[in-house]
Amino acid sequence: MSDHHAGGPVGTTPGLVCAHHHLYSALARRMPAPPRTPAGFVDILELVWWRLDRALDLESIRWSAMLGAVEALERGCTAIIDHHESPEAIDGSLDVIAEACAEVGVRVSCAYGVTDRHGPDGARRGLAENERYLRAGGRGMVGIHAAFTCTDGTLEAAAGLADDLGVGVHVHVAEGDADVDVADRLRPLAADDWLLVHGVHLPDDHDLAGTIVHNPRSNMNNSVGYARPARFANPVALGTDGIGADMLDEFRVAYVRHREDDVTATPDDAWSWLAAGWDLFPEARDDVVTWSYAHVDPWSLAFTTGVGPTTVEVDGEVVLADGRPTRVDADEVRARAAEEATRLHRRLEGI
Numbered sequence: 001m002s003d004h005h006a007g008g009p010v011g012t013t014p015g016l017v018c019a020h021h022h023l024y025s026a027l028a029r030r031m032p033a034p035p036r037t038p039a040g041f042v043d044i045l046e047l048v049w050w051r052l053d054r055a056l057d058l059e060s061i062r063w064s065a066m067l068g069a070v071e072a073l074e075r076g077c078t079a080i081i082d083h084h085e086s087p088e089a090i091d092g093s094l095d096v097i098a099e100a101c102a103e104v105g106v107r108v109s110c111a112y113g114v115t116d117r118h119g120p121d122g123a124r125r126g127l128a129e130n131e132r133y134l135r136a137g138g139r140g141m142v143g144i145h146a147a148f149t150c151t152d153g154t155l156e157a158a159a160g161l162a163d164d165l166g167v168g169v170h171v172h173v174a175e176g177d178a179d180v181d182v183a184d185r186l187r188p189l190a191a192d193d194w195l196l197v198h199g200v201h202l203p204d205d206h207d208l209a210g211t212i213v214h215n216p217r218s219n220m221n222n223s224v225g226y227a228r229p230a231r232f233a234n235p236v237a238l239g240t241d242g243i244g245a246d247m248l249d250e251f252r253v254a255y256v257r258h259r260e261d262d263v264t265a266t267p268d269d270a271w272s273w274l275a276a277g278w279d280l281f282p283e284a285r286d287d288v289v290t291w292s293y294a295h296v297d298p299w300s301l302a303f304t305t306g307v308g309p310t311t312v313e314v315d316g317e318v319v320l321a322d323g324r325p326t327r328v329d330a331d332e333v334r335a336r337a338a339e340e341a342t343r344l345h346r347r348l349e350g351i
């Protein structure tokens with residue numbers, strides 16, 4: 001994957017894929033502290049993320065997606081598989097995310113995370129948003145938040161919709177121990193094109209069809225335990241769970257977390273998880289990222305921090321040149337996103 005040009009040795013790869021992202025979390029940084037310190041994973045959901053998602057409106061969704069897409073491109077990630085929730089602004093939310101990513105020049109697959117957390121009407125509207133977006137030709141999947149926040153009826157409806165539309169389901173699975181009966185509930189529904197995100201508390205022989213998406217940094221941050229993804233028979237891909245889209249960095253974290261658990265682990269294992277993203281988002285294979293470093297192989301990259309892209313081509317168009325996005329002014333996006341973050345954080349204080 002390396003070659004040379006007039007300026008010296010450079011390395012190139014296809015566009016990197018983030019197999020699980022939450023673009024809506026890009027404005028969460030510097031948010032006000034929760035009312036009390038979360039003491040566990042469900043507390044983190046209730047006190048941080050389930051308050052933030054209720055404060056989102058279409059304008060804050062737009063600027064979080066713009067910022068998230070710019071940050072992805074600046075790190076050589078050209079394809080994002082996003083999982084979205086905004087219970088007070090469901091209708092049209094997936095279009096807003098898709099349009100923001102298109103404006104920046106990053107590929108995106110969208111899904112709305114259906115849940116019964118906001119009653120049956122909330123679940124129905126979430127399903128309707130997935131259906132509306134996908135039937136209009138949007139690239140995406142049907143989203144489910146997680147089995148532990150859904151009735152069996154909602155899980156069946158989401159799986160049925162995905163089947164009708166010929167797409168997979170994108171769902172959080174056994175991230176924390178609250179979701180412990182998830183395998184039995186999803187087993188009759190899951191298919192090979194499903195994305196099973198986290199899988200930390202799945203048994204080795206869970207027998208669920210689909211790709212496991214491993215998010216090592218997020219799992220460490222939420223103190224949910226190590227997923228030990230090497231134990232699964234399923235394909236394994238890498239995601240960030242909303243903590244940016246620097247996939248070389250996530251690969252390094254995946255490698256050292258694996259190595260901490262098993263001293264015989266190699267960077268080739270974590271690289272194979274990163275490379276599985278190309279099976280999920282094949283178009284990214286045609287994108288070309290030119291890196292600031294010649295040795296773009298797993299062993300070199302695992303121990304070389306700070307490697308970044310100089311040029312990125314998506315679908316034949318240069319969308320990043322000299323490390324800067326070409327289609328949008330990154331400084332302007334950051335300034336608008338900061339204004340929108342201030343408004344979002346103000347709304348959060350009342351929730």
Ligand SMILES: [Zn+2]
Pocket residue numbers: 020021022083172197241242
């Ligand atoms: Zn997630």
